[in-house]
Amino acid sequence: MKKTLKKITGFQLFLPIVALILVLLFNMIKTPDFFKITVLNGTLYGFMIDIINRASELAILAIGMTLVVASSAGTDISVGAVSAVTAAIICYSLGPDQQNYQMPYLIGILLGLLGGVLCGMWNGLLVAKMRIQPMVATLILFTAGRGISQLICAGQIIHVEKESYRILGSFIPKVPLPTPVFVAAALALVTWLVLKKTALGMYIQAVGINRRAGRLIGINSQLIIFMTYAYCGLCSGIAGAIMSSRIAACDANNIGLNIELDAILAVALGGNSLGGGKFSLLGSIIGAITIQALTTSLYAMHVTADQLPIYKAIVVVIIVTLQSAEFRKWISSLQGKRPVKAKVAS
Amino acid sequence: MSNELLTMRHISKSFPGVVALNNVDFTLRSGEIHALMGENGAGKSTLIKVLTGVEELEEGEIRVSWLDHPLINHSPQEAQLNGISTVYQEVNLCPNLSVAENIFIGREPKKRGMIDWKAMNDNSRKILRSLNLSQVDVTKSLEHYSIAIQQMVAIARAIDIESKILIFDEPTSSLEEQETEKLFQIMNQLKEKGVGIIFITHFLEQVYEVSDRITVLRNGELVGESLTKDLPRVQLVAKMLGKEFNDLAAIKKETKEKVNHTKGVPLIDARNLGHRGTIKPFSLQIYPGEVVGLAGLLGSGRSELARTIYGADKPDSGELFVNTKKVKINAPIDAMKERMGYLPEDRKEEGVISDLSVKENIFIALQARKGMLKPLSNKEQTQLAEKYIKLLNIKVANIDSPIKQLSGGNQQKVILARWLSTQPDFLILDEPTRGIDVGTKTEIQKLVLNLAEEGMAIMFISSEIDEMIRTVSRMIVLRDREKVGELSEEEMTQDHIMAAIAGGERDEEDA
Numbered sequence: 064m065k066k067t068l069k070k071i072t073g074f075q076l077f078l079p080i081v082a083l084i085l086v087l088l089f090n091m092i093k094t095p096d097f098f099k100i101t102v103l104n105g106t107l108y109g110f111m112i113d114i115i116n117r118a119s120e121l122a123i124l125a126i127g128m129t130l131v132v133a134s135s136a137g138t139d140i141s142v143g144a145v146s147a148v149t150a151a152i153i154c155y156s157l158g159p160d161q162q163n164y165q166m167p168y169l170i171g172i173l174l175g176l177l178g179g180v181l182c183g184m185w186n187g188l189l190v191a192k193m194r195i196q197p198m199v200a201t202l203i204l205f206t207a208g209r210g211i212s213q214l215i216c217a218g219q220i221i222h223v224e225k226e227s228y229r230i231l232g233s234f235i236p237k238v239p240l241p242t243p244v245f246v247a248a249a250l251a252l253v254t255w256l257v258l259k260k261t262a263l264g265m266y267i268q269a270v271g272i273n274r275r276a277g278r279l280i281g282i283n284s285q286l287i288i289f290m291t292y293a294y295c296g297l298c299s300g301i302a303g304a305i306m307s308s309r310i311a312a313c314d315a316n317n318i319g320l321n322i323e324l325d326a327i328l329a330v331a332l333g334g335n336s337l338g339g340g341k342f343s344l345l346g347s348i349i350g351a352i353t354i355q356a357l358t359t360s361l362y363a364m365h366v367t368a369d370q371l372p373i374y375k376a377i378v379v380v381i382i383v384t385l386q387s388a389e390f391r392k393w394i395s396s397l398q399g400k401r402p403v404k405a406k407v408a409s
Numbered sequence: 410m411s412n413e414l415l416t417m418r419h420i421s422k423s424f425p426g427v428v429a430l431n432n433v434d435f436t437l438r439s440g441e442i443h444a445l446m447g448e449n450g451a452g453k454s455t456l457i458k459v460l461t462g463v464e465e466l467e468e469g470e471i472r473v474s475w476l477d478h479p480l481i482n483h484s485p486q487e488a489q490l491n492g493i494s495t496v497y498q499e500v501n502l503c504p505n506l507s508v509a510e511n512i513f514i515g516r517e518p519k520k521r522g523m524i525d526w527k528a529m530n531d532n533s534r535k536i537l538r539s540l541n542l543s544q545v546d547v548t549k550s551l552e553h554y555s556i557a558i559q560q561m562v563a564i565a566r567a568i569d570i571e572s573k574i575l576i577f578d579e580p581t582s583s584l585e586e587q588e589t590e591k592l593f594q595i596m597n598q599l600k601e602k603g604v605g606i607i608f609i610t611h612f613l614e615q616v617y618e619v620s621d622r623i624t625v626l627r628n629g630e631l632v633g634e635s636l637t638k639d640l641p642r643v644q645l646v647a648k649m650l651g652k653e654f655n656d657l658a659a660i661k662k663e664t665k666e667k668v669n670h671t672k673g674v675p676l677i678d679a680r681n682l683g684h685r686g687t688i689k690p691f692s693l694q695i696y697p698g699e700v701v702g703l704a705g706l707l708g709s710g711r712s713e714l715a716r717t718i719y720g721a722d723k724p725d726s727g728e729l730f731v732n733t734k735k736v737k738i739n740a741p742i743d744a745m746k747e748r749m750g751y752l753p754e755d756r757k758e759e760g761v762i763s764d765l766s767v768k769e770n771i772f773i774a775l776q777a778r779k780g781m782l783k784p785l786s787n788k789e790q791t792q793l794a795e796k797y798i799k800l801l802n803i804k805v806a807n808i809d810s811p812i813k814q815l816s817g818g819n820q821q822k823v824i825l826a827r828w829l830s831t832q833p834d835f836l837i838l839d840e841p842t843r844g845i846d847v848g849t850k851t852e853i854q855k856l857v858l859n860l861a862e863e864g865m866a867i868m869f870i871s872s873e874i875d876e877m878i879r880t881v882s883r884m885i886v887l888r889d890r891e892k893v894g895e896l897s898e899e900e901m902t903q904d905h906i907m908a909a910i911a912g913g914e915r916d917e918e919d920a
Contacts, residue, residue: 262776262784265769273762279721279753280827281742281777340764 079334079346082382083353086360094363107239110363118355119243120146120302124322125329125347126254127183127298130291133271135190136339137197138327139295143319144208145182146303149175151215153304154223154313161224168227176300182208183296187289205323212315222312232308243305247348250301254294255344267291271339325354332382353382413474414439414605415460415574420469422455424814427806429455432469433631435624437574437605439474442596444608444620444637448649448846450804450816452629453609457576461488461495475573486515494567495576502563504552509533511551512566536565540595557588564595575599576607579844581615585706593619611846613642627651650848672696674733676866677835679718682727687713690726691892693885695835695868700861702881703870705910710890711870712754715837718868719751720744731835745778747835750828754839754870756817760824763813767805767823768794770812774827797826802852818845825853829860836860837868842876854880874906886910 090097090110100109124142131139153175158165165171182204189200231242258264269277270284277284299319306318331337332353333346354375361374384390415437422430430452437443445453458464460471462482471480475492482488485495502511509530510517518528533547542561551559560580567575577596581589596606596619608620616623616637623640625632625648632648675694683690688710695701703711716722718729720738729736731747738744741751753759762770771794776785785793794808801822805815812823821841828836838857842850857880861867871877877884884896886909894909 260784262781265765265773265776266781268765269762269769269773272764273758275759276753276762279719279741279751279759280774281740281745282773283740283742 075334075343076346076349078386079332079349079353082332082385083349083356086353086356086378090356090360090363094360097360097363102239105237105239106234106241110359112241114352114356114359115244116241117359118352119241119247120305120319121322121325121329121355122247122348122351123250123298123302123305124326125333125351126251126344127291127295128326128330129333129335129342129344129347130254130267131197131295132327132330132335132337133339133342134267134288134291135197136271136337137190138323138337139183139186139201139292140198140323140327141182141186141201141204141208142295142299142302142326143322144205144212145179145296145299146306146319146322147212147313147315148182148208148215149179149300149303150307150313150318151212151221151315152178153307154221155215157223157225157228159222159224164223164225172304175304176297179296179298179300179303180293181296183293183299184289186296187292190292191285191288209315212313212318216313216315220312220314223307224311229308229311232305232310246301246305250298251344251348258344263287263290268340268342272341326351328379329354332379332386334386412439413437415474416472417456417460418470418472420456420459420466420471422459422464422467425806427629429629430459431629433626433629435631436634437607438622439573439603439605440600441621442600442606442608442619444610444616444623445626446609446616446623446645446649447626447632448818448848450628450819451626451649451846453626454578454816455629456626457495457578457607457609461485461493461576473573489570489572492571492573493576494570494572494574495578496560496563496567496580497578502551502559502566504559505550507548507550508537508545508554508562509547511562512536512547512569516570532569533565536569537561540565540568541591555588557584557591560584560592561595564592568599572604574605574607576609578609579611580608581610581612589615611844611850613645613847616645617642625649646847649846675730676732677718678730678733680728680730682717682724682729684713684717684722684724685726687722687890688717689891692727693718693892695866697834697866698861698864699883700857700867700869700881702877702884703868703887704874704877704884704896704906705887709887709910710892711887712839713890714885714887714892715751715839715868715870718744719749719837721751721753742777745774745831745833748831748833749835749837750774750831750833751837752824752828752839752841754843756821756824756844761812761820764811766809767798767803767812767815768808770823771797771826771830775831778831793830794826797830800829801826801856818849821845822849822853825856833865835866835868837870839870840872841869842871842873850876874903877901878903878906 094110097110100107100111128139128142131137153171156166156171156174157168186201186204189195189203190197193200231246233241235242266277266282266287269282270287274284303319307313329350330347332350333343333348335342335346357375357378358371361371366374413436415435417433417435420430420433420435421428433452433456435456445456447453455464459466460482462484466481473480473492480491482491482493488494503514506514512533513529518525518532520528530547534543537543537545537547540561542558545554545558551562580592584592596608600606608616610616620637622634623637623645624634625645627649673696676697677693677695679691679693681690681692691714703714705711713722717724720741720743723739729738736743736747738747744751762773765773768790772785772790775793779785791808798805798808803819803822803826805819812820815823825841841853854876857867857869869877869881878901882898884901884906885892886894886896888910896906896909
């Protein structure tokens with residue numbers, strides 16, 4: 064039984080993995096030193112490291128987005144703005160002093176994450192309780208979030224000068240891999256464990272597939288949907304903390320700008336239906352890495368930043384087409400030449 | 410009658426792990442109503458799907474008299490263009506569009522590139538008039554009308570595209586008696602015009618009422634074809650089940666004399682319970698070990714009464730006592746904690762969770778009652794599922810495959826398994842046998858009687874009165890969203906029940 068289960072998940076993730084490998088293979092030809100990894104001061108450097116490093120925030124957002132999509136068949140378009148809110152809270156709390164934070168580091172981070180969760184709960188309230196369409200409900204924070212962020216920073220860019228603030232977004236000394244990778248991996252693991260070890264994973268799917276049936280068998284669908292939005296808010300907060308640490312500042316206008324679209328794309332590239340229901344966390348994470356691999360590859364090929372979106376769009380269209388149901392049908396119709404005529408003729 | 414309209418020869422089709430059709434032949438002649446019979450999983454739906462292009466033909470040949478080459482449809486749209494239309498049990502039209510739009514969708518009359526609304530509405534009116542439906546306002550959206558009218562609209566559409574073959578897939582299962590009569594009139598009209606009609610139904614009476622010819626399938630194979638008048642009912646059932654079968658009444662003999670349970674402490678005691686807009690306040694006691702039936706026409710409030718007890722519709726008046734203890738039910742989960750279960754009427758919308766596996770669909774209710782943080786172990790899940798799959802004789806190749814791959818009857822059994830696994834004291838079965846085959850129906854009826862014998866209280870809702878008479882020991886009668894009376898076992902005769910449901914007439918009789 065386990066074998067067949069593995070077969071099914073293997074099949075679901077088959078195309079996302081193929082897409083990622085294709086992107087990487089392309090690099091092998093175009094940029095020969097793409098896979099080269101060098102060691103400097105006990106840490107690793109190279110395009111590959113860069114990909115997983117830069118993909119971390121996206122993967123974190125994709126995890127939250129996956130659950131939101133699964134439970135409510137809608138997307139949370141406020142994740143980028145919520146990241147900016149968190150970043151603002153953290154930078155405001157910790158302050159610009161070079162020597163000392165205004166309050167303990169951990170408290171500052173927790174306050175920021177709390178802000179993220181509150182934003183998520185607001186979204187959840189609108190979607191689950193008020194039954195507003197997810198896109199419309201999250202549009203509110205999508206626009207208001209950056210305003211809130213500006214308000215907290217009083218219209219300034221707050222720089223956090225203390226050196227240790229950069230650790231979250233770069234390297235812990237002597238550790239070979241960038242910190243964001245560990246954060247993303249830990250979050251993925253925790254999420255996976257919670258979904259596996261409680262019945263929550265099944266509840267989310269059940270609510271996403273058939274909300275009415277879910278209610279009749281005693282599942283509180285409003286609560287489940289609310290929880291996924293709150294969790295998505297937490298994920299946005301974590302991503303915001305990392306983004307802010309990378310630049311050691313809060314730039315309310317630019318932190319996580321347009322990243323919500325990449326997060327949604329990551330979910331779709333991971334082979335998940337945006338119609339809700341069944342989902343694969345791993346698929347979304349692979350999707351996030353694929354998007355970053357694409358960006359990094361294009362940079363490696365010296366594509367300029369302003370041309371990047373065009374190339375990215377072309378590749379995305381190809382990947383999405385490859386995964387579409389129509390394309391699969393076409394492929395299987397090519398393979399399964401109908402035996403009808405042969406049979407009748409004989 | 411040798412004017413063959415449609416011949417399907419040596420049709421085979423398999424799905425992973427199942428041979429759905431094996432070398433099946435089917436012939437439809439013009440001007441006949443041809444009933445396609447068989448249990449669930451016999452291959453009726455697959456045969457129709459292959460014909461209409463929903464499923465791809467694997468082997469065999471389909472020919473129609475008006476084409477001189479074999480016909481292969483790739484989609485229902487293509488089938489329609491080729492003169493084959495289907496009217497489904499669940500109407501597949503667009504409820505938010507107007508009646509006229511639904512009739513003409515995809516082929517709207519155009520005038521200078523724009524839709525000619527006037528022509529469309531006029532034509533729609535004309536078609537509906539020919540079906541004696543002139544009271545329908547074609548500009549109103551379809552959702553304003555009952556399922557019956559919606560079905561008629563689907564038929565109107567099929568007539569207007571001049572289909573030569575019309576398939577009726579369980580058209581009557583959500584219709585009331587007069588509506589069914591009307592449908593049969595229309596079917597006969599069409600038959601006179603030379604249209605070939607394939608009629609799929611589970612109601613034996615209806616088969617004998619309208620059909621000219623019967624083809625029986627069993628386990629994906631052709632059992633036989635014969636004229637309806639040459640095939641006695643018992644033989645038809647025997648063919649469908651593949652065993653000797655002394656009509657459905659047989660099960661009544663097996664069950665012991667039903668005892669009067671209405672003594673002692675009621676398990677469920679509803680006092681003036683009601684839900685505004687769906688059911689007027691009612692009082693009702695249900696005792697352990699009894700099967701209580703709810704009788705009434707569609708829309709009389711049968712399901713609504715049950716839903717109010719279960720908390721699917723939160724009651725807004727009255728009190729509910731379970732085992733003499735007063736309980737407050739705000740949502741289904743509260744009712745489940747009082748050991749109630751509810752098998753909903755609408756299996757597709759409220760029962761199955763289509764993409765989840767059979768196993769998950771079975772244990773999910775028990776899991777929900779235990780709570781999210783106490784997951785059943787993998788072993789418990791599997792044991793539970795396997796136990797009830799065996800008990801209910803559910804045909805499933807792999808308990809980890811999605812429930813949507815099962816036939817309707819087997820899906821229903823899975824939902825039943827879901828509730829039995831929670832071991833309820835009080836189980837509400839709302840139309841448990843709708844749209845499923847004779848064999849499974851009988852199994853479910855037997856099961857209900859056995860469960861009651863073991864002490865479970867059961868509320869049984871069915872549109873089929875003879876089924877109710879066979880199973881229930883007391884009947885609650887509803888009319889116009891109100892409980893209007895109760896019938897004891899002695900009073901439960903077909904005529905008596907009809908009179909009670911209809912209201913008025915009975916008083917005249919008495920007078």
